[in-house]
Amino acid sequence: MDGGYLAEMLDLDGEVLADHLSAVTEWIAGHLGDRSVHRILDLGAGTGTGTFALLSRFDQAQVTAADASASMLEHLTDRAFDRGLGARVRPRQVDLDAQDLPAGPFDLAWASASMHHMTQPEKVLAELRTALAPEGLFAMIEFETFPRFLPDDIGLGTPGLEERCNAVADRMREEHHPTVNSDWSTRLSENGFVVREERTFGIDLPAPLSTVAVRYARITLSRLREGAGEELSAEDRATLDALLSEHGPDRLEARADLSVRSARRAWIASPA
Numbered sequence: 064m065d066g067g068y069l070a071e072m073l074d075l076d077g078e079v080l081a082d083h084l085s086a087v088t089e090w091i092a093g094h095l096g097d098r099s100v101h102r103i104l105d106l107g108a109g110t111g112t113g114t115f116a117l118l119s120r121f122d123q124a125q126v127t128a129a130d131a132s133a134s135m136l137e138h139l140t141d142r143a144f145d146r147g148l149g150a151r152v153r154p155r156q157v158d159l160d161a162q163d164l165p166a167g168p169f170d171l172a173w174a175s176a177s178m179h180h181m182t183q184p185e186k187v188l189a190e191l192r193t194a195l196a197p198e199g200l201f202a203m204i205e206f207e208t209f210p211r212f213l214p215d216d217i218g219l220g221t222p223g224l225e226e227r228c229n230a231v232a233d234r235m236r237e238e239h240h241p242t243v244n245s246d247w248s249t250r251l252s253e254n255g256f257v258v259r260e261e262r263t264f265g266i267d268l269p270a271p272l273s274t275v276a277v278r279y280a281r282i283t284l285s286r287l288r289e290g291a292g293e294e295l296s297a298e299d300r301a302t303l304d305a306l307l308s309e310h311g312p313d314r315l316e317a318r319a320d321l322s323v324r325s326a327r328r329a330w331i332a333s334p335a
């Protein structure tokens with residue numbers, strides 16, 4: 064259900080949730096203490112949301128940004144040069160299910176919203192154990208709750224639209240990515256890692272949203288419409304279309320009641 068929206072959605076995610084990302088990298092830095100961080104691996108880097116947050120937190124570091132998608136890496140590389148960070152980013156096109164991890168040793172590895180995409184996470188974790196430097200850490204983040212933007216009753220159609228959309232999307236995600244709701248703590252432990260800490264980072268941006276956050280809502284709900292729309296009732300589809308219309312009176316941009324509510328689960332682990 065990625066359509067053409069994924070790259071823009073990932074960029075907006077990084078921009079709108081910059082404070083959240085900063086809180087996560089600060090938490091990781093706390094675990095690293097005074098160890099210096101020179102080499103970082105971003106697994107499934109996408110458009111570089113994590114890569115740039117890590118470069119900003121660890122100012123001596125270079126990030127190897129690994130992703131299977133050439134277009135994601137091209138986008139990430141362009142952004143790195145636009146920000147004057149080209150020399151600190153090493154893009155590597157690699158299908159982590161089939162090919163070896165980029166060579167380490169890495170002081171820190173990061174995987175945000177990417178491990179559930181791997182069809183063989185055990186393989187990736189086994190390679191990661193040897194790619195990490197002594198005392199190296201693995202930080203992993205997955206969605207606990209996918210972003211919600213609408214109030215329950217939007218004054219159009221039947222209340223609960225977004226919950227129904229997300230119920231369909233959650234089911235489809237689980238069909239495509241069977242590990243999406245894994246107990247990652249157990250999975251990490253069973254694959255030779257010690258989980259040092261696990262916690263939830265809540266995200267709550269109140270109404271009214273900034274223009275860029277409303278754009279994030281539009282792109283996210285457009286992806287839901289594209290991916291899950293056919294499984295919704297005709298009434299819900301029509302309501303979603305009214306919200307997503309560019310110029311109609313019910314378009315998202317005309318609403319002052321949108322907010323961003325989400326939660327992400329994060330783990331910090333090291334090889335046993």
Ligand SMILES: C[S@@+](CC[C@H](N)C(=O)[O-])C[C@H]1O[C@@H](n2cnc3c(N)ncnc32)[C@H](O)[C@@H]1O
Pocket residue numbers: 073076106107108109110111112113129130131132135157158159160161174175176177180181182
């Ligand atoms: C949801 S995106 C997350 C991107 C980024 N980590 C972020 O937080 O914005 C998942 C990324 O994992 C990548 N990916 C999926 N399967 C992969 C694989 N087998 N090997 C490498 N990358 C993969 C996709 O191309 C995509 O860029």
